[in-house]
Amino acid sequence: MRDIDIAEVAQLSGVRASTLRFYEEKGLIASHGRRGLRRLFDPAVLDRLALIALGRASGFSLNEIARMFAPDGRPRIDRRALAAKADELDRTIRRLNAMRDGLRHAAVCPAPSHMECPTFRRLLRVAAARKIGEPNKAGKARRKVKS
Amino acid sequence: MRDIDIAEVAQLSGVRASTLRFYEEKGLIASHGRRGLRRLFDPAVLDRLALIALGRASGFSLNEIARMFAPDGRPRIDRRALAAKADELDRTIRRLNAMRDGLRHAAVCPAPSHMECPTFRRLLRVAAARKIGEPNKAGKARRKVKS
DNA sequence: CCTTGACCTCAAGTTCACTTGAACTGGCAG
């Protein structure tokens, strides 16, 4: 099964064709040739896409991910960057844990108004803790295929 | 200390004035009056901002957060939504934990290339697991004040 | 041979959450 076409890559990876073209343009993936106009991909592109998904899921931007591939195409992952990202993830996880507990509590809190619940107010302080207004974007799972 | 001005709110909350205006326009906060052109805020806006920060940190969008305030201005938080978000957070946290462990390992992995490391490949599978290409945005801590 | 339909390109549009710029206003210090 040498060389698969964009529809098949999309099918197998769950990444839309338009996104694959976009990624190619960005240099995140490469097509191996063409049949007529049509891109032909090496099945290895699936690993690459998994790697990209990993990076995205870990909070790297596409640009950061792009920088992680050596010019020759093989991953040249910076171990220090990985460790740093792991630490960052750790902090994020701790925050999210507090959030989750707080939300969970708020969901069952008997106080008439959330603002009167001490636990909720504590949660508020946690949220406000690291400088109010610093978005952290977690758990943004969106459109699967668009309804 | 009745009524504080936008600069003070910015100062106390860490939210930029431009953002505060933007939030007001979006209906997320309200100024209590004006002295000349200048907005005057009730110090309670700080609680409100903390609430917004909480929502953002938990993964709610500004629009979702806006919907959480009753027309009268007091939080009308949907407990079911909170519980759902808590569950979502839980799933996110589990994923991030796997990520972090994987990253941590990758950072010290002795394999010559990450692609040859079984742990790394397992991590890749985890990342690819729930439909490759589903971004999850975690740990995006950015600009504090802009360098 | 001719149609079809998946794929192509390129430009523009979209969403989110803000930020920036230009032009203007008005309270307050001097």
Added chain:
DNA sequence: CTGCCAGTTCAAGTGAACTTGAGGTCAAGG
């Protein structure tokens, strides 16, 4: 009174990550 300057409005810009649309191409099936 005057001028400063923090504040104001409104429109447009930003950046990330894609998606959409218009119009074009070409390999394969009938």
